[in-house]
Amino acid sequence: MKPVSSVQKEQYIELAVGAETCAIRIEEIHEIIKMLSITDIPFSRHEVKGVVNLRGKVVCVMSLRNLLGMSDEPYTRETRIIVVRSREEFVGLIVDKVNKVTTYEEIHPPSGGNSRSREGVFLGIGQQGDQLVGILKLEEILGG
Incomplete structure (x- = not known):
């Protein structure tokens, strides 16, 4: 076991998009709201x-979903809009579900595998026990 440093770990909001679980740094999020018209x-x-x-x-x-190359699904009671700041403007991102606020024991560099485009959307891979979660690079996803 590695010693736990006294440095405050960065917090993330873990969310679901289809079958995928990913995360956004909490400091990038302005607010999370229920689905609106x-x-x-x-x-x-x-x-x-x-x-x-x-x-x-x-x-x-x-x-x-669309920004990550997935098709649309009907909205549910768990669908949320995560409002983030992008280039001095607020942008809402529709996600299927917000799971929790969390920290990660370790953050690994994103592994590209065979897909160059997949690598560009992740800042890194957060690890908590055996679970691995892709941390989204918002400026890349939003075309910044």
Whole structure:
């Protein structure tokens, strides 16, 4: 066992997108809200689901499923919008479920395997016991 350092471990929000579990650094998240009525934006990209009015601010909402190359699924009672800051604007990411706030014992560099594009969406792989969770690189996913 490695000694636990006195440094505060970074916290993450663990979320589900389809069968995948991934995480976002908690400092990148502005808030997590229940699904709202989304106003469609004509002629927008497939992953852009529209906009919502969040306390007087218009926020663009995108499907994290679509951004990661997955197809849409119907929203459920557990569907959430994670509002993050991207290039001085707030962006909502629709996720299937928010699991928990967590920390990881170790963070490994992302392994690309054969897929170059997959490697670009992860900052690293968080490890907690035997469980491995991909930590999303938001600026890459959101085209920053």
